[in-house]
Amino acid sequence: MADSETLNPISIGLDDGYAFTKVAIPDGRLIAIPSRARIGRSNVTWLNGSEQRVFEYETDDTLFAVGEVDGEPTHFDGYPFSGLNRAIVQHALHEAGLAGQSVHAVSGLPVSSFYLKDGDQRLDLIERKRASLKQAVQPIDGRLPAAIAFHEVIPEALAAWYDHIISEANGGVQLEAERLGVPVAVIDIGGRTTDFVVVADQAVRHDSSGSLRCGLLDLKRQVASAIRAKFDLEELSDRATDDAVRSGSVRLFGKTHDVAELVQHARRELIQRLHAETQRQLGRGAELERILFVGGGAVALAEDIRDWFPNQTIAPHPAFANARGMLKYLRYVCQEPT
Numbered sequence: 001m002a003d004s005e006t007l008n009p010i011s012i013g014l015d016d017g018y019a020f021t022k023v024a025i026p027d028g029r030l031i032a033i034p035s036r037a038r039i040g041r042s043n044v045t046w047l048n049g050s051e052q053r054v055f056e057y058e059t060d061d062t063l064f065a066v067g068e069v070d071g072e073p074t075h076f077d078g079y080p081f082s083g084l085n086r087a088i089v090q091h092a093l094h095e096a097g098l099a100g101q102s103v104h105a106v107s108g109l110p111v112s113s114f115y116l117k118d119g120d121q122r123l124d125l126i127e128r129k130r131a132s133l134k135q136a137v138q139p140i141d142g143r144l145p146a147a148i149a150f151h152e153v154i155p156e157a158l159a160a161w162y163d164h165i166i167s168e169a170n171g172g173v174q175l176e177a178e179r180l181g182v183p184v185a186v187i188d189i190g191g192r193t194t195d196f197v198v199v200a201d202q203a204v205r206h207d208s209s210g211s212l213r214c215g216l217l218d219l220k221r222q223v224a225s226a227i228r229a230k231f232d233l234e235e236l237s238d239r240a241t242d243d244a245v246r247s248g249s250v251r252l253f254g255k256t257h258d259v260a261e262l263v264q265h266a267r268r269e270l271i272q273r274l275h276a277e278t279q280r281q282l283g284r285g286a287e288l289e290r291i292l293f294v295g296g297g298a299v300a301l302a303e304d305i306r307d308w309f310p311n312q313t314i315a316p317h318p319a320f321a322n323a324r325g326m327l328k329y330l331r332y333v334c335q336e337p338t
């Protein structure tokens, strides 16, 4: 038996999104790494004393470099079932200090990948995701792998609802009865998708639930292409794009250039799309007790979404709401093997 199987397994919530991979651990730690990797070796030689920032993993006979690489985009449909995803998740587990551990995990799929419109589960997709992350991934520098021995999949935004209704305080766990009984909408603004889920009478309302393929990565893509066009560039690195979105300026040819207007324009376009779709899904939300915003987008767009509904709130540390909810689901709701 491998070492990892002789240790007590550790339970985690694993929100392996298109932009960031977030891990929640029972000791309360929350870890996030960018979902960024590429196929093949990193072609970087670390000079003595400098810190290693790219890590290599092998899965299914393919080698991946994870970390500070200009990555293959994760935003392709097969990403949740890919070796790229497994390598990034393995790296997140290492960053969380789980090397050599056996892991029990709950992860997610966007609402529209999890359910058909009539509410039936898409069992084939769910099973593909479940099986994919249980495949072995080997770090190639001698570190011990973390092995996912048990893995369940739930709809992403629904995970944030579990986070909302289950609270842990002073070492105890409690069901928030008054939150459980009332209709709530969760809006998860992510990198590639914005997920909607409405829960009433402890059931998902499928008419008002679903996913819009739109998120913060679209904003980045648009900003990158506008900067490339403006300065006649063939490439712009992920890092320069991130800086431009954050600061409204970009460093090119040794000078700082103001691109705030172009970033504003892309942001306004994204907000308009998100707002229109939110209203289409939820109307004015009059009969919802609460509309809960989660996901990294709820932080990045906090100013722009602040007055969409009178009955809205932003979850605490919204980017981690799904990961926290997945861990709570694993520990208190689903049948985890002992």
Ligand SMILES: Nc1ncnc2c1ncn2[C@@H]1O[C@H](COP(=O)(O)OP(=O)(O)OP(=O)(O)O)[C@@H](O)[C@H]1O
Residues within 6 Å of the ligand: 016, 017, 018, 019, 020, 021, 035, 189, 190, 191, 192, 193, 194, 215, 216, 217, 295, 296, 297, 298, 299, 300, 319
């Ligand atoms: N703490 C933060 N502050 C500001 N912006 C953030 C923060 N965390 C995340 N973001 C932004 O929010 C975006 C979405 O992050 P999130 O982690 O929700 O995406 P994801 O879950 O990986 O995507 P998806 O749900 O589509 O798979 C990121 O691209 C990033 O730009």
Ligand SMILES: [Mg+2]
Residues within 6 Å of the ligand: 015, 017, 018, 156, 188, 189, 190, 191, 295, 322
């Ligand atoms: Mg997400």
